[in-house]
Amino acid sequence: MHGRIGLVLLVAVAAAVWVLPSYYTGLLTQIGLYALVTIGLNLFMGYAGQVSLGQAAFFGIGAYASAALAVKLHVTPWAGMLAGALLAAFVAYVLSFVALRLRENLLALATLALGIVINVVFNQWEFIGGSSGFKDIPGFTLGAYTFDQRAYAVLAWALLVLGLWFAGNLVRSSFGRSLVAISAGELGAQALGVDAERLKRQTFVLSAVYAGVAGAVYASQQSYIDPSSFDFLLSVNFVLMSVIGGIRSLSGAVVGAAAVVALKQMLQATVPLVLPGARGDFQSFFFGIILIAMLIYLPRGITGRFAEARRA
Amino acid sequence: MMASVWQYILAGVVVGAIYALIAAGFVLIYQVTGLINFAQGEFAMIGAMTAASLAGAGMPTLAAAGIAVVAAAVTGALCYLLAIRPARAATGVTLIFITLGLDVALRGLGLFVWGTNPLSLNAFSGGTAVTIFGGVLPPQALWVLLTDVLVFGALYLFFRHTYTGTAVRAAVANPPIASTFGIPLRTFAFWSFVVAAAIGGLGGVVIAPITSATFDMGLTFGLAGFVAAVLGGLESLPGALVGGFVLGIIVKVAGGLLSTGWEDGVGFFILVLVLVLRPQGLLGRAVRRA
Numbered sequence: 166m167h168g169r170i171g172l173v174l175l176v177a178v179a180a181a182v183w184v185l186p187s188y189y190t191g192l193l194t195q196i197g198l199y200a201l202v203t204i205g206l207n208l209f210m211g212y213a214g215q216v217s218l219g220q221a222a223f224f225g226i227g228a229y230a231s232a233a234l235a236v237k238l239h240v241t242p243w244a245g246m247l248a249g250a251l252l253a254a255f256v257a258y259v260l261s262f263v264a265l266r267l268r269e270n271l272l273a274l275a276t277l278a279l280g281i282v283i284n285v286v287f288n289q290w291e292f293i294g295g296s297s298g299f300k301d302i303p304g305f306t307l308g309a310y311t312f313d314q315r316a317y318a319v320l321a322w323a324l325l326v327l328g329l330w331f332a333g334n335l336v337r338s339s340f341g342r343s344l345v346a347i348s349a350g351e352l353g354a355q356a357l358g359v360d361a362e363r364l365k366r367q368t369f370v371l372s373a374v375y376a377g378v379a380g381a382v383y384a385s386q387q388s389y390i391d392p393s394s395f396d397f398l399l400s401v402n403f404v405l406m407s408v409i410g411g412i413r414s415l416s417g418a419v420v421g422a423a424a425v426v427a428l429k430q431m432l433q434a435t436v437p438l439v440l441p442g443a444r445g446d447f448q449s450f451f452f453g454i455i456l457i458a459m460l461i462y463l464p465r466g467i468t469g470r471f472a473e474a475r476r477a
Numbered sequence: 478m479m480a481s482v483w484q485y486i487l488a489g490v491v492v493g494a495i496y497a498l499i500a501a502g503f504v505l506i507y508q509v510t511g512l513i514n515f516a517q518g519e520f521a522m523i524g525a526m527t528a529a530s531l532a533g534a535g536m537p538t539l540a541a542a543g544i545a546v547v548a549a550a551v552t553g554a555l556c557y558l559l560a561i562r563p564a565r566a567a568t569g570v571t572l573i574f575i576t577l578g579l580d581v582a583l584r585g586l587g588l589f590v591w592g593t594n595p596l597s598l599n600a601f602s603g604g605t606a607v608t609i610f611g612g613v614l615p616p617q618a619l620w621v622l623l624t625d626v627l628v629f630g631a632l633y634l635f636f637r638h639t640y641t642g643t644a645v646r647a648a649v650a651n652p653p654i655a656s657t658f659g660i661p662l663r664t665f666a667f668w669s670f671v672v673a674a675a676i677g678g679l680g681g682v683v684i685a686p687i688t689s690a691t692f693d694m695g696l697t698f699g700l701a702g703f704v705a706a707v708l709g710g711l712e713s714l715p716g717a718l719v720g721g722f723v724l725g726i727i728v729k730v731a732g733g734l735l736s737t738g739w740e741d742g743v744g745f746f747i748l749v750l751v752l753v754l755r756p757q758g759l760l761g762r763a764v765r766r767a
Contacts, residue, residue: 270573274513274748277515278749282749453581457575461567461575464567
């Protein structure tokens with residue numbers, strides 16, 4: 166079902182980019198890429214019942230891998246995307262031996278810390294540009310055609326639809342049901358023969374692949390990245406997207422990403438009118454309040470709410 | 478070389494004292510409510526920024542410091558009443574996200590109120606720097622260390638020598654049974670937030686003359702306090718004290734020898750090591766797993 170809705174969305178996006186001003190096309194791309202990251206996060210947090218506060222790091226690894234290959238070695242971003250996904254997967258795989266031994270509070274803490282350590286590495290490693298990052302990152306091409314903003318929106322949403330389709334199949338398979346069993350109780354799941362450790366690891370790695378692919382496209386689309394593009398606040402934003410849309414929901418990832426991107430635009434347009442001095446990441450104030458309010462009043466997110474209404 | 482390492486160690490002791498205060502706040506809240514409060518560092522930010530802006534407006538430094546600690550405590554009370562208590566029934570991960578929301582909300586609030594420019598605060602007293610074996614400690618560093626002595630001393634006396642403190646320990650040891658004896662768990666949860674916020678705010682105030690105050694200092698201090706608390710085993714106040722100093726020294730020495738940009742990285746690398754190798758903390762005894 167997700168696949169069919171996804172195809173309709175993709176056609177809608179492909180049509181929309183011809184009429185929308187390029188600024189909004191850029192926002193559509195942003196929504197598509199963030200939603201892709203959030204799908205991975207929802208698999209890991211919503212379905213497997215774990216928590217990651219460092220997802221921006223995998224997004225960053227994808228972006229940096231692709232950008233470094235393209236800028237330093239003139240590798241096409243298509244291969245860079247693959248490399249970004251593989252590197253993010255590899256890092257997640259290695260980290261999983263550390264992080265996934267922990268639960269809840271300490272897992273949250275460890276993923277948060279890992280996210281920040283990786284950001285420090287981005288900042289300190291001069292080979293990948295240090296604090297100034299990469300400029301003039303080459304764009305995607307198809308033959309002689311170099312992608313413009315419209316093409317990036319279509320690419321982002323095509324990847325999103327693919328990601329939704331894959332994740333949709335996954336959660337309906339025995340793999341997905343095992344994940345839900347783990348989130349309900351790891352010991353119980355193990356008693357039923359679920360290899361919890363292995364499944365958690367695979368899901369963590371998969372979430373990193375989603376983030377890595379999105380990051381690689383992001384790097385070429387923006388043509389500029391620096392460490393501040395992948396900081397702690399972005400990880401919090403991913404959590405917010407996940408919670409707003411509904412943490413155990415795949416379509417929720419799209420809803421959440423769209424809501425957060427739209428919200429950010431609205432706040433940036435309206436808040437300075439009321440408070441002329443407002444600068445920097447002041448949206449985080451509202452994002453924090455919204456996150457708390459969602460968790461208290463709508464803990465299953467927007468899509469969870471609709472699902473309840475349908476059942477009732 | 479050795480002289481500069483000694484100077485890094487002294488600098489580490491000073492920031493470590495602040496990490497210990499913030500870690501104490503974590504431990505208090507974690508012990509009483511079972512909750513890791515990701516917003517803990519923001520109390521230090523509120524304290525530092527309030528004190529610096531009031532003093533900048535002409536208030537005497539000590540009066541500004543006092544008001545700043547009260548402001549942090551009130552913030553802590555509001556956090557508990559508006560965000561934590563309404564979500565009591567929630568499970569672990571939801572509560573983590575709520576305190577995460579508090580963290581970014583408070584940081585955004587700091588940005589609204591004080592803007593992005595760093596504020597400075599005068600040292601609490603004049604006087605000359607103290608020289609210890611050739612290393613230099615500014616007078617404010619002595620205030621920082623004095624604060625640690627007073628706060629940890631007061632906590633020790635409270636938990637060991639007062640009736641209420643004993644009741645809190647009972648509530649920590651076994652909440653359901655403590656509850657049947659009429660120990661008000663929810664009241665304790667409220668006060669754990671207030672006291673943790675006040676201690677964090679105080680930490681922010683006393684360090685502000687050394688590091689200056691910015692709206693985004695909370696995350697750095699909060700996470701460092703966190704690492705210190707985990708080093709100390711997360712459930713012990715003496716552990717928080719030791720953890721704070723150990724972390725402060727390691728971070729400053731490593732930062733001094735590599736480059737200051739690596740300080741955060743080193744701190745969290747240690748966190749990850751401790752979580753994996755010694756989840757019970759440096760001082761804690763291993764708990765046999767079932």
